[in-house]
Amino acid sequence: KERTEGFEEIVDTIKKNTPEFAEGITGVSAGNIRKAARMYAKAESASIVYSMGITQHTTGTDNVLSLANLAMMTGNVGKECSGVNPLRGQNNVQGACDLGALPNVYNGYQKVDDPAVHEKFEKAWNVKLSNKPGLTVVEIMNGAADGSVKGVYIIGENPMLSDPDITHVEEGLKNLEFLVVQDIFLSETARLADVVLPACSFAEKEGTFTNTERRVQRVRKALEQPGQAMDDWKIICNVAERMGYVMKYDSAECIQEEIAELTPIYGGILYPRIEQVGLQWPCPDTSHGGTRFLHKEQFARGKGKFHKVEFLPPKEMPDEEYPFILTTGRMLQHWHTGTMTRRCEVLNDLVPHGALEIHPANARDLGIAQGDMVVVSSRRGLIEVPANVTEMVGCGTVFMAFHFREHAANRLTIAALDPIAKIPEFKVCAVKISPVK
Numbered sequence: 001k002e003r004t005e006g007f008e009e010i011v012d013t014i015k016k017n018t019p020e021f022a023e024g025i026t027g028v029s030a031g032n033i034r035k036a037a038r039m040y041a042k043a044e045s046a047s048i049v050y051s052m053g054i055t056q057h058t059t060g061t062d063n064v065l066s067l068a069n070l071a072m073m074t075g076n077v078g079k080e081c082s083g084v085n086p087l088r089g090q091n092n093v094q095g096a097c098d099l100g101a102l103p104n105v106y107n108g109y110q111k112v113d114d115p116a117v118h119e120k121f122e123k124a125w126n127v128k129l130s131n132k133p134g135l136t137v138v139e140i141m142n143g144a145a146d147g148s149v150k151g152v153y154i155i156g157e158n159p160m161l162s163d164p165d166i167t168h169v170e171e172g173l174k175n176l177e178f179l180v181v182q183d184i185f186l187s188e189t190a191r192l193a194d195v196v197l198p199a200c201s202f203a204e205k206e207g208t209f210t211n212t213e214r215r216v217q218r219v220r221k222a223l224e225q226p227g228q229a230m231d232d233w234k235i236i237c238n239v240a241e242r243m244g245y246v247m248k249y250d251s252a253e254c255i256q257e258e259i260a261e262l263t264p265i266y267g268g269i270l271y272p273r274i275e276q277v278g279l280q281w282p283c284p285d286t287s288h289g290g291t292r293f294l295h296k297e298q299f300a301r302g303k304g305k306f307h308k309v310e311f312l313p314p315k316e317m318p319d320e321e322y323p324f325i326l327t328t329g330r331m332l333q334h335w336h337t338g339t340m341t342r343r344c345e346v347l348n349d350l351v352p353h354g355a356l357e358i359h360p361a362n363a364r365d366l367g368i369a370q371g372d373m374v375v376v377s378s379r380r381g382l383i384e385v386p387a388n389v390t391e392m393v394g395c396g397t398v399f400m401a402f403h404f405r406e407h408a409a410n411r412l413t414i415a416a417l418d419p420i421a422k423i424p425e426f427k428v429c430a431v432k433i434s435p436v437k
Contacts (some may be wrong), residue, residue: 003072003077003078003298003299003304004072004073004303004304004305004306005303005304005305005306006305006306006307006308007073007306009306009308010069010306010307010309013308013309013310017311018030019033019034021311025311027394040070040074040076041074043076045076045080045081045082046076046081047076047081047083047085048070048076048083048084048085049085049086049087050064050067050084050086050087051086051087051089052089052426052427053329055086055418055421056423056424056425056426056427057418057423057425057428058315058416058417058418058419058425059312059314059418060418060421060423061418061419061420061421062307062309062312064084065307065309066309067084068304069306069307069309071083072304072306073306077295077299077304078293078294078295078297079293079296080292080293082293083293083294086212087212088211088212089336090335090336091202091209091211092209092210092211094210094211094212094214095208095209095210095216097109098210098263098265098266098281099259099263103133103134103135103136104133104134106121106262107259107263108262108263108264108265108266109265110263112130112131112133112134113131113132113133115131118131121262124261124262127245135149136417136422137157137159137163138163138164138415138417138422138424139422140152141168141169141173141415142168142172142415143172144172144173144175144176145168145171145172145175147175149172149176150176150177150178151176151177151178151179151180152173152176152178152179152180153182154179154180154181154183154189154193155181155182155183155199155232156182156183156184156199156232157189158187158188158189158190158336158337158339159173159189160173160187160188160189160337161187161189161337161338161402161403161405161408162336162337162410163410163415163424164410164413164414164415164424164425164426165380165381165410165411165413165415166408166410166411167380167381167411168380168415170192173189174192178195179192179194179195180193180194180195180196181193181195181196181197182196182198182199182232182235183196183197183198183199183339184198184199184200184229184339184340185339185340185343187337187339188405197230197235197239198227198230199229199230199231199232199235200225200226200230200232202219203221203222203223204221204222204223204224204225204226204229205219205221205231205232205252206219206220206231206251206252206253207231207233207252208252208256208274208278210281211278214280214291215278215279215280215290216266216269216274216278216279216280216281217274217278218274218275218278231252233249233252233255237249253271256269256270257270265281265282265283266281267283267284267285267286267288268283268284268285268286268287268288268290269281269283270286273286280292314416314427314428314429315414315416315425315428316379316414316416316425316428316429316430317428317430318396318430319430321432322377322379322430322431322432323396323430323432324362324396324397324398324430324431325396325397325398325429325430325431326376326378326397326398326399326400326409326412326413326428326429326430326431327397327398327399327426327427327428328399328400328401328402328409328413328426328427329399329401329402329426329427330401330403331351331401331403333347333351334351334401334403334404335403336402336403337402337403337405338403338404342403342404353386353404353406353407354385354386354400354401354403354404354406354407354409355385355386355388355400356374356376356386356387356388356398356399356400356433357388357390357392357393357398357399357400358374358387358388358389358390358393358433359389359390359391359393359394359395359396359397360389360390360391361395362395362396362398362433363389366433366434368387368389368433368435369387369389370387370389371386371387371388372386372387372435372436373385373386373387373435373436374386374387374433374434374435375433375434375435375436376398376400376412376431376432376433377412377431378412378413378414378429378430378431378432379414379430380411380412380413380414381411381412382411382412383407383409383411383412384407384436385400385407398431398433400412402426410426412429412431413425413426413429414428414429
């Protein structure tokens with residue numbers, strides 16, 4: 001009653017979504033769902049920590065809203081060791097988002113279509129800026145394929161392995177008039193570029209990373225930069241100057257000072273204050289000690305809003321032709337597209353290739369034994385990959401990590417998007433499997 005609104009509007013939806021109903025979708029028993037619910041609700045403080053299995057769906061936004069509903073109705077927001085906490089996919093995703101690496105905001109989540117924000121940044125940077133939100137990654141690739149996007153500048157990403165339906169991605173990248181890739185290795189994407197700009201690694205530069213708990217921490221140079229490699233910010237400044245815009249900084253610390261000046265949540269985060277231990281934003285000024293947890297007195301919008309969420313199935317479900325659900329993800333030994341970890345001999349010796357994880361009952365029905373090569377195909381493409389027969393996956397579901405270019409899982413995945421967050425549905429698509437003859 002004091003902190004939230006809209007609870008009455010979601011009660012009927014909750015009543016419909018019984019543990020038995022959820023068991024039919026998830027395969028988790030109704031009894032275990034009840035047990036988990038009571039453990040969570042009765043805890044003095046409970047924290048929800050989630051990762052890509054929640055967001056990489058066409059209903060990703062609804063999934064997160066459901067978690068927020070659960071946290072609010074049990075009072076697990078606005079106090080220590082509680083809340084809804086996303087595990088970011090890499091070490092500085094939080095920092096990248098905080099500083100405007102999103103299509104609709106500048107740094108500090110200041111909206112590009114807000115007139116006051118627009119005026120503020122035009123004045124600060126002395127340049128005319130667009131007030132139109134940009135495109136997300138999959139939308140950019142669609143635009144490249146249809147010719148509406150002419151040029152792309154990619155920094156530290158490898159969409160030729162990490163994006164869904166990479167046959168379509170390759171078509172789009174090859175259709176561009178100009179492609180620039182800035183990276184530390186010649187990735188699969190960089191091999192398609194017109195220009196490759198050599199960047200340096202985290203160990204070869206100064207700066208900050210912001211982690212999952214919003215803590216801004218120093219990164220310090222430990223090694224000299226190899227060859228012609230340069231700091232990302234120096235490369236960007238050089239490109240900007242050659243395009244007619246003077247962008248000069250003396251150091252990464254000077255950039256941090258500008259960040260603090262233009263970003264209210266980072267206002268008090270300067271190098272002298274984070275020499276030993278980082279600060280958690282919001283930290284509005286240099287007298288502020290940072291914020292250990294959010295929403296202590298009230299939510300950003302005032303009262304927390306409950307959202308009515310109905311169950312919606314994935315865009316592509318199994319059928320007679322494609323009877324299995326494929327879900328993709330990562331494994332401990334490798335990271336993302338393997339651009340770094342597969343160059344590490346120890347890690348590559350531990351896991352030198354990918355595999356299709358398949359349940360023993362499904363493998364038996366298909367005549368597949370451990371280590372057999374199989375063909376996995378979807379409506380978008382096919383790959384050959386060794387089988388790993390394991391009970392780690394449920395019957396009817398198969399799993400692949402997407403780290404391996406030799407059998408790229410994203411040749412199979414669907415580019416269907418969450419309509420709000422525009423995140424692809426990496427976690428569900430329909431496939432068929434057969435032994436290699």
